[in-house]
Amino acid sequence: MTDFRQDFLEFALARQVLRFGEFVTKAGRQTPYFFNAGLFNDGESLRRLGDFYARAYLTSGLQCDQLFGPAYKGITLAAAAAVALAEKGHNLPYSYNRKEAKDHGEGGIIVGAPLAGRVLIIDDVITDGGAKRESIELIRAQGATPAAVLIAFDRMERGRGERSAVQELQQEFAIPVMAIATLDDLLAMLGRKAELSRHRMAVMAYREQYGAPA
Numbered sequence: 001m002t003d004f005r006q007d008f009l010e011f012a013l014a015r016q017v018l019r020f021g022e023f024v025t026k027a028g029r030q031t032p033y034f035f036n037a038g039l040f041n042d043g044e045s046l047r048r049l050g051d052f053y054a055r056a057y058l059t060s061g062l063q064c065d066q067l068f069g070p071a072y073k074g075i076t077l078a079a080a081a082a083v084a085l086a087e088k089g090h091n092l093p094y095s096y097n098r099k100e101a102k103d104h105g106e107g108g109i110i111v112g113a114p115l116a117g118r119v120l121i122i123d124d125v126i127t128d129g130g131a132k133r134e135s136i137e138l139i140r141a142q143g144a145t146p147a148a149v150l151i152a153f154d155r156m157e158r159g160r161g162e163r164s165a166v167q168e169l170q171q172e173f174a175i176p177v178m179a180i181a182t183l184d185d186l187l188a189m190l191g192r193k194a195e196l197s198r199h200r201m202a203v204m205a206y207r208e209q210y211g212a213p214a
Contacts, residue, residue, distance in 0.1 A: 004055045005181045009189050011052075012153075015045055018186075020199045026127060029210060032202035033186070035153045037073070037124035049152070050080025053122060054088055056180045057081070057150060064147045065117030067094040070135045074123040077152075081122050097138060115139055118147035125151055126177070129165040136173055146175055154179035157210040164212035183207060 012018035016039060023034040040049045057064075067085075069078025075096040082094040095112030121135050126149070136146040149169065154177075159165045166177045187207070190200035 004052060004059070005185045006189055006192075008052045008152075008180050009186060011045075011048060012181075015039055020196070020202075029157075029206075032199060032206055035125070035155070037152050046076065046080050047084075049077070050082075050084035052180050053077065053081035053150060053152075054084035054090075056178060057085070057120065058088065058090070060148075060150075060176075060178055062120070062148055062176070062178075063118065064092065064120040066113060066115065066119045066144070067092055068115065068119050068121050068135060068139060069094065069096040070121065070123055070131050071097050071099050074121070074135075077124060078122045081150075097135070109138070110142065115142040115144040117144060119144050120147055121149045123149070123151055125153055125155070126165045126169065128159060129169045132169055132177075133172075136175075146173065148175050149177045151177070151179050152181075154182040156183040156207070156212055158212045162213065167212055183211070 009018060012035065017036055019034050019036075020032060021034070023031050025031050040046055067078045067082050069075045078094045078096060082092055085092055093113030095110050095115060098109050098111060100109075119139050121132060121139070123132065126132060132149055139146045151166075154164075154166055156164055156166070159168060161168070163171070166179075169175075170177050183203075187200065187203060190196050190203060
């Protein structure tokens with residue numbers, strides 16, 4: 001496991017983006033931890049988050065021509081990743097979509113660079129995969145190629161079926177879905193940090209009950 005994954009989880013913990021306790025997921029499941037990327041909500045945290053996205057992308061070895069951020073959360077995330085990549089010598093164009101097409105001015109549904117080549121979709125998490133499916137179809141409709149999806153955290157849990165939303169998206173569109181960190185990375189951190197070890201059994205039990213097969 002590369003260091004940036006552990007650094008990211010510790011950063012998320014410090015910003016209370018990652019918390020432990022008793023929570024309820026959107027699917028109605030009782031969960032012992034919660035990850036809310038919306039709490040990366042100031043300039044410094046967004047700068048660091050963009051750097052983690054850039055490091056995850058560069059570590060993957062994937063080659064892309066452009067970044068795309070789905071409205072709305074993905075807009076700032078793609079922009080932050082684009083800045084971080086430029087600082088590392090990889091200056092990529094980026095764009096995002098409007099929820100509704102604009103019929104005046106420059107018009108259209110895409111803002112920023114025209115979609116072209118191999119496009120990396122950047123977002124925070126995948127819940128049911130709906131927004132990512134829309135992004136993939138939009139990119140294809142513009143004549144570009146969806147190359148991969150990069151999210152902040154993968155909970156690695158089942159959706160409505162046996163597979164996770166990440167696995168379903170990978171199978172449906174035959175593209176990789178990557179994450180800065182995953183639930184397995186979180187379990188590794190809980191095993192490493194004595195002050196957090198009390199949460200490990202509860203998270204492991206949740207993984208056993210709701211986890212998708214590897």
